């Protein structure tokens with residue numbers, strides 16, 4: 160109370176309100192608390208009631224939808240993923256699938272819809288800076304007329320914010336994963352496509368149009384395959400999950416997925432191992448250029464391809480070392496800690512940070528991301544159980 164500068168009466172009435180709404184509860188050890196310095200009755204100890212509210216996160220990947228529900232304290236309650244579907248080309252179906260998953264998870268988590276504080280959505284396409292809520296129709300062709308934020312905002316009756324999936328993956332790894340306590344990061348999301356997110360001085364750097372960090376569309380082979388962006392020979396056409404699985408389909412059949420590619424590589428399949436090593440080489444070469452520009456403390460490799468593990472990491476590291484200018488020094492590369500859930504957890508982190516900004520959930524900021532010099536876990540939210 161002393162720190163707030165508020166009067167005892169004001170604080171009492173605020174606390175009464177929070178107690179009535181069951182946002183905070185009186186702790187059982189209150190009775191043992193020391194008397195106040197002025198000799199008054201012992202202070203009442205309060206703690207947050209996590210079940211009193213929560214956040215919804217949705218992640219629209221290229222071929223899968225993920226949904227997660229976290230409580231008010233930011234602890235992951237439940238999450239799930241859809242079957243494979245054509246997200247980019249079937250907006251309506253993807254929105255319906257996500258919507259049904261949200262309501263099912265809220266029910267299973269016993270979090271009433273009236274208790275949802277806000278929502279976040281990650282989309283595997285650039286978010287349009289000229290029309291917030293909409294995503295790039297170049298990458299998600301069927302989504303041109305879809306205001307994703309408005310759609311889920313209306314369904315949930317709370318503010319919903321939209322971000323690019325790689326940016327939100329970067330946010331999640333910075334706040335809760337491999338990038339904790341680092342101020343300058345580059346996050347590479349290796350999934351069906353390739354995305355990237357830049358954390359500069361503890362904050363997401365979006366650039367002029369929100370496309371900062373998009374290393375997947377850097378041209379590495381001018382005579383290569385046509386990319387979904389319309390260019391030729393982008394990194395994604397060489398080292399993206401879709402390109403890698405396509406390369407194995409002639410040998411292993413038409414239904415090859417990234418997960419199966421990784422399983423094959425773990426089993427010692429020479430073709431799969433070669434593909435992952437070559438992908439790491441191509442990615443490392445682009446990272447050498449990226450690191451020369453950004454000079455990050457750490458590069459984090461995340462996304463669906465990250466479980467390929469050591470062979471992928473070693474190949475990326477070796478290539479980066481080989482191609483970086485000797486004048487630039489050494490750059491550390493690590494695997495992400497949040498696995499395929501990074502983006503959906505980033506969506507929840509986005510919802511929480513906006514809720515803090517909008518004072519819908521007082522006291523909730525993204526410690527470790529937005530607060531200079533903050534120590535992770537020193538009062539900001541944590542997403543327990545996030546590691547996969």
Ligand SMILES: [Zn+2]
Nearest residue numbers: 376386388393
């Ligand atoms: Zn491209």
